[in-house]
Amino acid sequence: MRYFVKLAYNGTQYHGWQYQPNAASVQETMNKAFSVVLNTTLNLMGAGRTDTGVHAKEMYAHFDFEKPFDLVSLVHKLNSYLPKDIVIYTIIPVHDQAHTRFDALKRTYEYHINTFKDVFSQEQSWYFHQKLDLDLMNEAAQLLFNHVDFQCFSKVNTDVNTFDCTIFEANWKQEKNTLIFTISANRFLRNMVRAIVGTLVNVGLHKITLADFTAIIKSKNRDKAGFSVPAQGLYLTKIEYEYITQ
Numbered sequence: 001m002r003y004f005v006k007l008a009y010n011g012t013q014y015h016g017w018q019y020q021p022n023a024a025s026v027q028e029t030m031n032k033a034f035s036v037v038l039n040t041t042l043n044l045m046g047a048g049r050t051d052t053g054v055h056a057k058e059m060y061a062h063f064d065f066e067k068p069f070d071l072v073s074l075v076h077k078l079n080s081y082l083p084k085d086i087v088i089y090t091i092i093p094v095h096d097q098a099h100t101r102f103d104a105l106k107r108t109y110e111y112h113i114n115t116f117k118d119v120f121s122q123e124q125s126w127y128f129h130q131k132l133d134l135d136l137m138n139e140a141a142q143l144l145f146n147h148v149d150f151q152c153f154s155k156v157n158t159d160v161n162t163f164d165c166t167i168f169e170a171n172w173k174q175e176k177n178t179l180i181f182t183i184s185a186n187r188f189l190r191n192m193v194r195a196i197v198g199t200l201v202n203v204g205l206h207k208i209t210l211a212d213f214t215a216i217i218k219s220k221n222r223d224k225a226g227f228s229v230p231a232q233g234l235y236l237t238k239i240e241y242e243y244i245t246q
Contacts, residue, residue, distance in 0.1 A: 004062050004092040004100060004244065005030075005044065010085040011055045012123045012232065018049040026050075026086065030061065033081045037074065038065060047100040047239050048107070051191070053231035055124070058238050060100040092244060100239075106168060108184040108238040111197045111229065116177040125178065126233035132204035134172050134179065140203040140213045141170040141181075144196070151220040153196050154189035163189060163220070172200075184238075191228055199226030 007030070015023035019031075027046060034042040044061040071091050078088050112125040113132075144167045151163035169184035181197055199216060202208045208216075208226075216224045 001066055002062055002064050002094050002096050002098055004060050004094050004098065004241075006089045006092065007059050007061065008057050008087050008089065009055065009059065010124075011050060011053050013085060015052045016050050016054065017046045017056075017059070026056075026059075027061075029083065029086060033078050034063060037077050037081055038067075038069070040065075045100060047104055048188075048236075050236055051194075051231050051234075053123075054234045054236070055232075056236040059236060060104075060239050060241075062094070062098065062100045064096075094243065098241075098243065103241055103243075104187075104239050105242060106184055106186060106238075106240040107188060107236065108169070108182065109188070109193045110235045110237050111181040111183075111193060112233045112235070113179040113181075113201075113229075114177055115179060118177070123232050126230045128201070130205060132179065132201065133206065134174060134204065136206075136210070137200045137204040138172050140200055140210055141172060141183075143210065143214055143217075144170045144183075146214070147217050149220060150189060150192060150196075150217065152216050152222055152225045153192045153199070154222065155191040156222050158190050160189065165189065165192070182237075193234060194228040194231070195222070195225050197229045197233075201229065202226045 009026050014026050017026045019025050019027045027044060030044050031042060042063050044063045047060040050056055075088050075091055114121060114125045114127045117127055148164045148166060150165050154163055165188060166186045169182060172179060172181050183193060203213055
């Protein structure tokens with residue numbers, strides 16, 4: 001029997017989701033908790049891998065287990081065992097071929113920028129004090145819809161078959177002293193969101209024009225795009241599946 005696990009984590013203390021041989025990861029921590037509580041060795045498959053320091057307000061992983069168990073009780077036991085920076089919301093029975101990574105239809109990320117120094121959110125946002133032209137950044141974000149090849153925003157030497165992504169949403173908004181960039185797509189390349197944000201910040205600083213932004217995308221050259229913004233401001237916020245009601 002296959003199950004999906006809906007969870008969230010503060011990524012500050014982890015080197016991403018993916019198992020690392022010499023560093024703490026969310027996957028390793030989850031595997032240990034499930035293996036102890038269910039008294040068998042389990043390896044959870046995640047919907048994707050987040051980088052070191054990146055957070056997830058909504059993440060999915062799946063595992064197979066044949067013995068019957070009480071879902072509510074298992075969630076409670078796991079949350080009691082897991083550290084305070086990881087929480088399981090629910091465990092969902094799915095069909096045996098369901099896959100958290102390959103079946104995801106849409107993923108959504110947010111990037112948070114603090115415009116005023118906040119000592120309580122140093123690890124949950126990026127403090128950037130320079131004035132940004134948010135209207136111009138939103139104009140640039142809309143240009144993303146004109147393209148599908150985003151190689152210029154991808155980490156180099158990445159083993160992928162295509163750099164094509166379909167963007168569904170891309171916009172900035174301001175909530176008091178926080179600027180929030182929201183972007184949704186069917187898939188994301190490694191480091192893609194952080195590189196997009198860094199390039200949009202350059203637009204907001206008037207370092208590059210809207211025409212430059214388009215030219216960067218068409219170049220397919222990572223060196224021409226902007227810097228990669230710090231990881232702590234990035235959140236995976238939503239993953240959507242055809243067979244799961246949100």
